[in-house]
Every structure is written in structure tokens, then in C-alpha cells.
Amino acid sequence: MTTPLTPHITTPITADLLRGALDLEQTAHGVLPHRLPARARAQCADGQLAMAESQPSGVRLVFRTRATAVELETLPTKRVYVGAPPRPDGVYDLLVDGRPAGSATVTGGSTLTVDMTTGTAEHRPGPPGTLRFTGLSAGVKDIEIWLPHNETTELVALRTDAPVGPVPDRGRKVWLHHGSSISQGSDAASPTTTWPALAASLAGVELINLGLGGGALLDPFTARALRDTPADLISLKIGINLVNTDLMRLRAFTPAVHGFLDTLREGHPTTPILVVSPILCPIHEDTPGPSAPDFSDLSDPGDPSDLSAGRLRFRAAGDPAERATGKLTLNVIRDELARLVEQRSADDPNLRHLDGRELYGEADFAELPLPDRLHPDAAAHRRIGERFAALAFTAGGAFAPEAA
Template identity: 80%
Template sequence: MNTTKHGKHNDHDWITTPITADLLRGALELEHTAHGVLPHRLPAWARAQCTDGQLAMAEAQPSGVRLVFRTRATAVELDTLPTKRVHVGAPPRPDGVYDLLVDGQLADQAGVAGGNTLTIDMTTGTAESRPGPVGTLRFSGLPGRDKDVEIWLPHNETTELVALRTDAPVGPAPDRGRMVWLHHGSSISHGSDAASPTTIWPARAASLGGVELVNLGLGGSALLDPFTARTLRDTPADLISVKIGINVVNTDLMRLRAFGPAVHGFLDTVREGHPAAPLLVVSPVLCPIHEDTPGPSAPDFTALAAGRLQFRAAGDPAERASGKLTLGVVRDELARIVRQRAADDPNLHYLDGRELYGRADSAELPLPDGLHPDTATHRLIGERFAGLAFGDGGPFADRRA
């Protein structure tokens, strides 16, 4: 690893280490920008096949992406350029959180002020970008011994990495021989309203399961896109899960006639690259507004006028007769497809999402905005997934490398 002296301040002789792919996990590609590097969770060829702004924002938000290195450093600085979102009329969003792990244990948390701003007006469907300054994240007081250090990037802020400084040399962390779990899903898998990047449910489940996470949870964008299937196909992994359904419903993207073949095609493509890996199809968790009412989802402008971000189902339950999708219809179809395919694919499995978050959970921990879980619910979902998938008898139970 090439390093350069950065100078002395704050009583430290800083070493600057280039941020390269061998220090990052969870990203599929690094884009070199005017400021530094931008982690992407979809490769450039996939991004070129869809110009949707929601997808572009989601895949560039580094959910599950972390800097991982081995060092004796007691102090670490990271310069970043975040992009913060503001929704017109809604309460301010908190700054993104960076989680510091030392030898796998959470040791500190911090945020970065400043950065770019993306202002979204949900009443008009428009967005405006404003540039801002680079900020600096600093962790100090780390133990002065060889250790694995992880800095998990904010799951909900696009984050350009500008510079990494430490007071001792840095090298790539060794391969610990853990299996790689590749997961794809919607904004709930992306992290939605979780408080920090290691509290999103896939990160919690990966920690409990003892696996390396590659999280392709894409807010608003789990839409059975062929380029996403090809990305899953081409990404090295030992264990794979795909959580399908809520975005197809709340975008009102397709009817039942298209949905079934699209699921088959998506799974066919994944299997081209991973013919025998355990593959778990997960249906949607409970979402009361869409259980029996089709999409699209729409902002509740009455709530927005009162300063609350809330969603409602804008479809008509009677439209199910013409093939419109609800979560109930989606679950039935996914269960049928997995049963059909499992006859020839013994490593294909199905999990009803209501086992992760169901009716009783909704009464105790309702979705604050009607669509997205909070931190406590992410923890619940992550722990239940770990038990059902990685526990004895689960499809991912044999997880040792």
C-alpha cells in the first residue's frame, strides 16, 4: 500500500493512504471524481441502461459499504463529500452516521457536516442540487495495537471519499474466510429509516450470521430490472437472497401477467452465475396500506402540510380483478413460483416476509410513514432473518468457508 506523509497537526504525524478498492467492501465499483472516489453499488454498464433518478440516487448511496483496513493507528481522519437530502415541507433529516468498528465491535459514531444538498419537492416531483464543502470525520483514542478497523459509510447519503489519514500505516485487512452474502431488496433492505449503517437489518443479520455483506438493497428500485439480475449473476457470492414485491406494487409497475414471467426471468439470470448457491426468495414484510390495495404509493399531502412525511395507497382494491398487484397477490405468486422451480432446484428457498414483520409486530411497532421501518423494527427484522436463514435448518445454515 502506497502511503505519503501529510504533515503534523493535532499532535499527530499523519499518513495519507490512497482509497482504493482493496480497502473497500460492499461496493461493486469505484468512480474517480473531481474530489476523490465515489462507491457505486451497480456497475457503470448497468447504470447506463436506466436513467431513472431514483435508481441513480439509491445505488450511489453506500448502504453496506465500508472501509476496512488493518492498522496500529490510534487516530483516523476521513475527508468526505456527502450529499444530503431535504424534503420540502418535511422535518429535516439528520446527518448521515458513520459507524466505527474495531475488531468487529462498534467503537464510535460520528457525522460529517456540510456537503452537497439535494432538495426534493414531492408536491411537484422536482429536485434541485446545490454544491457544498468537503467535511472531515475524526476518530481518536483507538487501541494502539494491530486491529481490524471498519468505517461503515452512511447508508442514506451519497458519499464521495476524498482522503484517508492515520497516525500509523494502513494495509488491507486479511481475508477472515467468511462467506459472502449477496442481498437485493427495496428501501427496507437499503436501510430506510434506520439510525446508522450497522443498524440496517441486512447488516444486523450479517453480523449475527458471521458473513460478509454485499447489500444491493436499492430504495424504490427493486423492480426486477434485468440489469440488476445480471449484476447479481456476475457478483461473487456464496449465499444469495432477493426480497421482491413492495416496489413493484408501490410503483404500480406491472400487472400479474407480467410479474410471474419477470420473476422467473430474474431467477433464471441469477442462476446463470450461481447455479448451486443457496438462493432465498423473500416476499414483502407486512405493509398495511398495500396488503389488499394496489399502488401506486403517494405522499399524503395533508400530513405533509402538517410537517409529517406519510404515504398512502392510491390504487383501488377492485382493480385486483384486472391483474393489479397487492402484497397479498405478490406473496401468493412468489410462493407458487418457488414451489414450481424447487422441484428442479433444491437450493431454492422461500421465506414469507410476514415471518420477519407481521400483523402483531405492526400493532407494536407500526411503520412510522406507512412504508418504512424504524431502527427498532430493523433490529427485529435482522434478528429474525438471522434465525430463520442462518439458524439450524435454515437455507444459509452451512455458512462456514
């Protein structure tokens, strides 16, 4: 019997081995990938945004090697919700030459304990952990380790049993996407099965995912980050966060979208841009935000909003009558985005619009309902990813070869 080789070569984790991150922060333990640059992070003190952008959705280690064993030591930050059962550990997906080859988790780590009833959070430090992939083929191969889409992950050490080098440019187009927690991958099964990752795989493009849970709010610093990031294709999924945070009224929304697009065009004057309106979300179709946790009857053990059983649901806390004063709903946003893109496209032929209900609509909701009333589950992520690839990247789509 052959004894597996022990990883003994430690390779520094540098930007040339990472894809999908816009910034690397040196920490006491190693490096922390960020999906917003330092200048953007300095312009917003919101804890939700800080958590979301440091969760490395779409970020992956990519390297070429003959190694048969790979170890990755990380320091994850795991979320714990008061009164709820433990969340599963974040998943790391392994691809070898582009094909799925395994998944792993890391135990231990720091914890962020969130009390949704008070809105407070407490961070407690913890130890790093290590994942290991063994039994890999001995030949030269391209390795990708996709980091958890929903767990802040400091990278401590990469160890292998053969030297590691960067993968040469494959000549693929770079797709830069911005959206909400749905785009980040909330409730997806793993980092390669978020809908943007699935769509990118089907289309054969390199993904940079700026899906930010709770953070798709037309912030100028996000627009500048998109402007300054090299990309061949750009999509913006706009709407649900503006409703569920009750952040602005229609009077502010329209100029904010114009300003966001104007900023993008400063850095990407002719790049195809696809504006995507919200997928179906019945609680907010015609009822404004904010969204709120539904604690209507936690005493009923069969109630679907029982947090202690892991069944949190959300409700729309606004009043439909407030649409008359400019409050936003998903239907209001869809109508305005369609009108706005049509107006701008007269002078910008590379700007297109996609109604999000083509990705997930009424028939999909009947078959695959949103478990918490806001976020699609793993099966719906796959459907949305497949549909986006078909609608955007094939003939007639905004990202079809003739368009790009």
C-alpha cells in the first residue's frame, strides 16, 4: 500500500492565486479576501455590508500543480443566531480542470453571534482549521478551491506535496455582477451552485461576484468599485434591497439609478451592461418595505416562523397605500427600470434590460416557493442560473458573442 504524500510545501497566498476578490487585507493570521476595495469600505460603517463583502462569494484559489494532496488552513467566521439551531459550516468546493472533484468544511473558527430581536452582534475569536483534499491525479492540472459564499474566510496557509504556480490567462471573458443576497448565494448549497456561479460555468466566463447581502443599495462607492474593475460584461440586479430596507422613495430612486449607470460608463464606456429587475417575491410585489422577521407566533411549535426550529420567515411591514407617496415596491421598481433603460438605450445601444420574473416567476414560486419568503432555495438557484445563462449568453441575449 502506498502511503499518501504529506503536503510539505507552503505557498504564499497572493493575488495571482486568487480570482473574484477586489482586495486582499493582510491580517494577523494571513490574508482576508474582500469583494469591495478598501476605499469603498472606508466610506460605509454598516456592519451588514462589512459582513457581506468579506464573505467570499465567487472567490476562489486557482493554481496549476502536480500535487496529489492539498491542504488549506483558514480562519472562518461563523454566524450564530440567538435562539436558532447552529448553521452548517461553510462549504469549500474543489474543481480539477473545471470539473467538480469534492467538497470540504472547516471546523472551529471565530463566531459572530447575532440577536435579530435587538439587532446586536458579538464577535468571539476562535482557532483556525484545516481542510484537506487527497488522492488527486499526479499529472499537471488546474485546481480551483471555491471559498464559502456565506462565511468570512481568512486564508492562513496553502500546503501541497508539489510546487504550485498561477494558471495562465485562459482568454475567457470576465463577467462582473452586482446584486443582493440572492446574487451572493443565500440558501444555495455551495459556492459553485450559487446562481451566478452556475451561470458563469455554463457560459464559460470568469465571474467576479459583487452580490452583497443587504447591500445592493445603489451606493456610489459600489458604483465606483464596479467602474474601476476590468470586465467584459456587467450585470446589475437592482430592487429587492431597496424595498426591504425601505431606503428611498421613487423620487430618489430614478436619479440614483441614472447616477449609478453614469459612473459605470466612466470606466466601461461600451461594455455590455444588463440591468435585471427583481425576481418574483410575493410579499413585496405591491407592498412596500421594510422587511421584518415574522415573529407572529413563536409559541406555536408548528408555526413556520419558529426561529428555534430554524424556520425564520419574513413579512412586509409597509402599507400598500404608501405607494401613492412614492414608496417602492417590486412592481414599481420593475416598471421604472424598464422605462429608464429604454430611455437611456436610445443613446447607449450596449445597455439592456431583463425582467427578473423571466428568471423566477409565478409558476416557479408555485413549484419552488421561497422558504423564508425572500430567498430562493438550492433548486431555485440552479433554475435561475440556467435561465440567466440561456437568456443572457445565447443568441439575442445581452452577453451573446455578437453583442459582446
